[in-house]
Amino acid sequence: MSNMISISNLNKTYKNGSVEVHALKDVSLEITHGEFIAIMGHSGSGKSTFMNILGCLDRPSSGEYLLEGINIKDQTQDELSFIRNKKIGFVFQAFNLIPRTSVLKNVELPMVYAKTKASYRKKRAMELLEKVGLAERVNHLPNELSGGQKQRVAIARALSNNPPIILADEPTGNLDTQASEEIMGIFKTLNKEGSSVILVTHEPDIAEFANRIIVFRDGCIIEDRKKEAVR
Ligand SMILES: Nc1ncnc2c1ncn2[C@@H]1O[C@H](COP(=O)(O)OP(=O)(O)OP(=O)(O)O)[C@@H](O)[C@H]1O
Numbered sequence: 001m002s003n004m005i006s007i008s009n010l011n012k013t014y015k016n017g018s019v020e021v022h023a024l025k026d027v028s029l030e031i032t033h034g035e036f037i038a039i040m041g042h043s044g045s046g047k048s049t050f051m052n053i054l055g056c057l058d059r060p061s062s063g064e065y066l067l068e069g070i071n072i073k074d075q076t077q078d079e080l081s082f083i084r085n086k087k088i089g090f091v092f093q094a095f096n097l098i099p100r101t102s103v104l105k106n107v108e109l110p111m112v113y114a115k116t117k118a119s120y121r122k123k124r125a126m127e128l129l130e131k132v133g134l135a136e137r138v139n140h141l142p143n144e145l146s147g148g149q150k151q152r153v154a155i156a157r158a159l160s161n162n163p164p165i166i167l168a169d170e171p172t173g174n175l176d177t178q179a180s181e182e183i184m185g186i187f188k189t190l191n192k193e194g195s196s197v198i199l200v201t202h203e204p205d206i207a208e209f210a211n212r213i214i215v216f217r218d219g220c221i222i223e224d225r226k227k228e229a230v231r
């Protein structure tokens with residue numbers, strides 16, 4: 001079976017006027033289905049830049065990115081949107097829920113884009129909200145929820161089209177210890193059920209859940225090690 005993600009000599013340069021920031025430098029790596037990866041590194045080391053490219057939210061300046069054998073460089077914007085919608089569930093530090101829209105509708109949204117039938121959409125959203133322990137909150141608005149609850153909604157939304165890959169950029173960054181543990185428990189379960197999980201964290205306690213740790217420094221991978229998950 002081919003690798004889920006195959007990246008070679010990836011570079012990302014941001015240009016703001018005359019200032020250039022070389023945010024990723026010749027990054028190469030392979031990721032297979034079913035991995036649980038924690039990405040670590042100091043602020044500004046390129047973690048979010050890398051995640052945004054993995055999630056097809058941004059394009060590399062040079063280098064190659066194959067996602068399940070598809071060369072991302074050759075894809076049109078529409079094709080990239082389709083890939084994002086079907087293959088990737090993205091979870092952000094700031095939750096990024098739609099305000100003034102119910103929890104249920106937030107979870108249904110990626111399925112609306114995927115043109116899923118309305119009756120199935122609702123059923124699936126309910127099931128996912130039950131799975132993340134929020135069955136009693138489906139008609140609430142995001143601002144009526146705690147941070148941990150918001151992140152659970154975001155996870156349910158990320159799962160709605162059943163993507164093989166879950167990307168999470170500091171998903172516990174705005175949460176207290178208990179809510180963080182609960183969110184990590186959900187990611188762990190999803191990984192056991194077959195999802196590949198790639199998350200960014202600054203916290204060693206959170207990285208303990210992963211089977212592989214990748215450390216960035218100054219746009220380069222300086223450490224990449226597989227390990228037993230200790231949690
Ligand atoms: N849109 C942008 N335009 C210009 N420079 C950017 C942009 N996004 C990121 N950078 C720069 O690229 C470098 C890497 O940023 P990135 O956001 O990937 O870091 P990070 O590892 O996620 O940091 P943090 O832990 O603080 O989230 C930084 O020097 C940053 O200032």
Ligand SMILES: [Mg+2]
Pocket residue numbers: 047048049169
């Ligand atoms: Mg970041």
